[in-house]
Amino acid sequence: MDALKDRIALVCGRLAGQILRLRRKDGATALPGLVSGLISKNLLCSLSQNMVDGVVTISGTNGKTTTTNFLNLILEDAGFSALTNGAGSNLERGLISAYANSVNILGKYPKTALQVGLFEVDEAELARTFDQLKPRVSTFLNLFRDQLDRYGEVDNLALRWQDMIGADNWQGTIVINVDDPNIYKLQECTTGEVTTFGIEDDNLEITDIHNVKDARFCGKGSILRYDTLYMSHLGKWRCDCCVVSRPKPRVSAQNISLRNDSSSFDLVIDGNSKKITIDMPGLYVVYDLLAAAATAYALEIDIDLIVSSLNKVKAPHGRQETFLLDQKEIRILLTKNPTGFNETIKIIMPAFESVKVNLLAILNDGIQDGEDVSWIYDADVERLRRYNIDLVCSGVRASDFALRWHLAGHNPRLVCPNIEEALDKALDNVSAGGRLDVIATYTAMLQIRSILVNRSRKAKHAII
Numbered sequence: 286m287d288a289l290k291d292r293i294a295l296v297c298g299r300l301a302g303q304i305l306r307l308r309r310k311d312g313a314t315a316l317p318g319l320v321s322g323l324i325s326k327n328l329l330c331s332l333s334q335n336m337v338d339g340v341v342t343i344s345g346t347n348g349k350t351t352t353t354n355f356l357n358l359i360l361e362d363a364g365f366s367a368l369t370n371g372a373g374s375n376l377e378r379g380l381i382s383a384y385a386n387s388v389n390i391l392g393k394y395p396k397t398a399l400q401v402g403l404f405e406v407d408e409a410e411l412a413r414t415f416d417q418l419k420p421r422v423s424t425f426l427n428l429f430r431d432q433l434d435r436y437g438e439v440d441n442l443a444l445r446w447q448d449m450i451g452a453d454n455w456q457g458t459i460v461i462n463v464d465d466p467n468i469y470k471l472q473e474c475t476t477g478e479v480t481t482f483g484i485e486d487d488n489l490e491i492t493d494i495h496n497v498k499d500a501r502f503c504g505k506g507s508i509l510r511y512d513t514l515y516m517s518h519l520g521k522w523r524c525d526c527c528v529v530s531r532p533k534p535r536v537s538a539q540n541i542s543l544r545n546d547s548s549s550f551d552l553v554i555d556g557n558s559k560k561i562t563i564d565m566p567g568l569y570v571v572y573d574l575l576a577a578a579a580t581a582y583a584l585e586i587d588i589d590l591i592v593s594s595l596n597k598v599k600a601p602h603g604r605q606e607t608f609l610l611d612q613k614e615i616r617i618l619l620t621k622n623p624t625g626f627n628e629t630i631k632i633i634m635p636a637f638e639s640v641k642v643n644l645l646a647i648l649n650d651g652i653q654d655g656e657d658v659s660w661i662y663d664a665d666v667e668r669l670r671r672y673n674i675d676l677v678c679s680g681v682r683a684s685d686f687a688l689r690w691h692l693a694g695h696n697p698r699l700v701c702p703n704i705e706e707a708l709d710k711a712l713d714n715v716s717a718g719g720r721l722d723v724i725a726t727y728t729a730m731l732q733i734r735s736i737l738v739n740r741s742r743k744a745k746h747a748i749i
């Protein structure tokens with residue numbers, strides 16, 4: 286009876302989604318999951334158990350979508366048929382939507398030999414849905430301060446995750462970033478398999494120790510020491526009091542080379558070293574690639590296949606996408622918390638002080654952006670002080686963003702809450718062949734992307 290109810294729930298959800306899509310052409314929606322979930326309360330659990338090869342979850346403050354996309358590429362190449370919620374809807378209704386959108390009219394999904402559910406899950410939502418998802422592999426990327434109004438403290442979330450994976454009825458594998466002390470602690474709570482990943486490169490720039498805000502203390506209250514610091518609080522940490530230090534990871538990135546528009550490194554898995562090169566800049570992309578590789582390895586996928594898949598990756602939509610309009614390049618950089626903002630700042634910083642940066646900075650304060658925008662003060666915007674920036678501020682909180690930039694020594698040429706108007710004004714000062722960088726929070730990214738997609742279509746320009 287329950288199975289029938291589940292199928293009816295899925296069909297209703299799917300129909301609701303189709304009706305909505307007829308009316309609004311853009312984007313994915315969580316409506317199917319919302320409708321299905323209301324009809325059958327235990328739906329997520331029974332659907333997850335139906336996945337022949339289990340469920341994989343990806344969670345953490347930064348890098349969920351990118352890591353999920355990278356892993357999906359590897360899974361496809363390995364012959365898996367992965368059901369994903371890659372569109373970024375990472376709450377329970379988004380997960381159910383992924384199922385609802387893939388069933389046929391009888392409420393069944395196509396049976397394939399290798400079927401896996403691959404879900405990026407919001408950090409707080411993971412603790413709520415873990416019991417239903419019962420993942421075969423659960424990957425933990427990092428924990429930074431994000432959307433303070435919604436999550437509370439990082440430590441609180443870390444404790445909830447420890448309880449979650451320590452539950453008696455779960456024996457799955459965890460894949461953890463050992464460079465984050467809070468994530469490393471998770472391995473103490475599980476009796477299942479553990480796959481570790483992290484960066485092994487002492488030549489990388491050590492960021493300012495004052496940036497360490499999210500994991501300053503060990504569980505017993507001693508201050509953590511860092512021998513190498515890669516980003517925010519991620520690095521080679523140790524606690525002299527507990528005599529615990531970050532272990533050498535099984536999956537690591539070594540000899541990292543970061544350029545303005547690409548990155549390369551040696552991916553080392555249990556002693557096997559292979560070169561990875563991709564057209565995406567930024568150390569956080571290296572972390573995302575590592576997480577995807579480590580998760581694939583935990584799923585027993587062949588190392589050579591992992592490497593060849595990762596060498597093919599392209600920038601996923603909105604997170605670092607480039608558009609070409611009237612011979613001007615427009616690059617979108619999703620930025621939603623202090624750590625992400627600091628990394629974005631490194632990406633837009635030119636090689637020479639004489640190079641002008643054209644910047645459109647958009648700040649929204651919707652639920653998905655985080656309603657509390659005070660995080661903009663935790664990022665090191667001052668680092669850009671000596672550069673020449675043509676700045677336009679936009680979005681719902683355009684004035685707040687303008688004030689932040691003003692305090693860092695940059696007065697915007699224009700403050701304009703309307704995003705489309707601001708885009709035009711920002712582009713006015715970009716010469717042909719030049720580039721406009723767009724910093725955008727989540728909903729702002731969706732808005733600017735939709736404008737650019739429409740204009741690209743009209744101009745019959747390809748998205749590069």
Ligand SMILES: [Zn+2]
Pocket residue numbers: 503504505506507524525526527528
């Ligand atoms: Zn300690």
